[in-house]
Amino acid sequence: MNTTIDLIKNHTSIRKFNEQPVTKEEEQTIIECAMRGPSAGNMMQYTIIPIRNKETLAKLAESCDHQPFIATAGLALLFVADNYKWKRFFELREVTDHGEPYKGPKIPDFMLAIQDAMIAAQNSVLAAESLGLGTCYIGDIMEQAEFHRELFKLPSHTMPVTLIVMGHFDFKPQLRSRFDQQYVVSEEVYPNVDEPFIDGMFDKEEQKQENFAQKFYSRKIEADFFKEMIRSIKVYLGQWL
Numbered sequence: 557m558n559t560t561i562d563l564i565k566n567h568t569s570i571r572k573f574n575e576q577p578v579t580k581e582e583e584q585t586i587i588e589c590a591m592r593g594p595s596a597g598n599m600m601q602y603t604i605i606p607i608r609n610k611e612t613l614a615k616l617a618e619s620c621d622h623q624p625f626i627a628t629a630g631l632a633l634l635f636v637a638d639n640y641k642w643k644r645f646f647e648l649r650e651v652t653d654h655g656e657p658y659k660g661p662k663i664p665d666f667m668l669a670i671q672d673a674m675i676a677a678q679n680s681v682l683a684a685e686s687l688g689l690g691t692c693y694i695g696d697i698m699e700q701a702e703f704h705r706e707l708f709k710l711p712s713h714t715m716p717v718t719l720i721v722m723g724h725f726d727f728k729p730q731l732r733s734r735f736d737q738q739y740v741v742s743e744e745v746y747p748n749v750d751e752p753f754i755d756g757m758f759d760k761e762e763q764k765q766e767n768f769a770q771k772f773y774s775r776k777i778e779a780d781f782f783k784e785m786i787r788s789i790k791v792y793l794g795q796w797l
């Protein structure tokens with residue numbers, strides 16, 4: 557691959573990996589690039605958990621909404637939004653909050669940790685892809701809160717935000733389409749999202765598939781995995797609310 561722009565423009569998620577291992581050197585480069593990403597206040601409120609253990613990967617293939625290809629990854633990186641380390645730091649240094657004892661992380665800490673973790677994750681994707689590896693995000697890591705907490709020994713005020721599975725591959729699928737730019741970018745202010753806007757935005761999909769909206773809604777939002785995601789995220793969020 558030649559330039560960073562070419563690399564980004566040619567991104568596709570890879571869901572079939574071959575047997576070629578991800579080397580420790582590749583892993584190290586990917587992690588360094590993840591950590592080079594910007595973070596709010598340079599606090600780096602995330603933890604990266606590299607996973608190579610086949611048993612753990614097999615467990616994740618089940619717990620992340622039954623996606624068998626996860627088990628075939630050469631390496632997976634778990635990105636955990638993490639307010640725990642700074643919480644421990646503030647507690648141990650007996651920091652006060654307006655003269656009162658420190659009470660722990662608040663909602664903005666949570667949001668910033670999520671953003672830090674996702675930025676680091678995307679840097680890891682770009683680094684892996686520039687090394688010729690294929691990657692796929694696994695959002696279903698936000699499910700099964702109790703199981704994943706136990707599996708990775710996660711303390712309070714942490715939440716697994718995303719899992720990036722990666723590995724070498726033989727076949728690269730076609731690029732998936734994106735919405736046209738006019739439906740995503742709006743100069744200076746938010747666009748007027750009237751009915752013709754929505755008609756145009758979804759025209760290609762609706763041409764391809766009858767009743768696309770209902771079918772999409774049923775497949776995603778009504779699905780069991782989505783109910784589980786709602787339940788599990790509430791479990792995590794409870795720690796900050």
Ligand SMILES: Cc1cc2nc3c(=O)[nH]c(=O)nc-3n(C[C@H](O)[C@H](O)[C@H](O)COP(=O)(O)O)c2cc1C
Nearest residue numbers: 567568569570571623692693694695696718731732
């Ligand atoms: C936050 C997030 C969560 C995702 N979760 C999954 C997942 O659990 N399983 C999966 O196969 N792909 C997952 N993906 C990959 C998307 O399906 C993929 O990026 C999208 O369909 C566009 O395809 P492309 O990446 O090949 O361009 C996820 C992507 C993101 C950004």
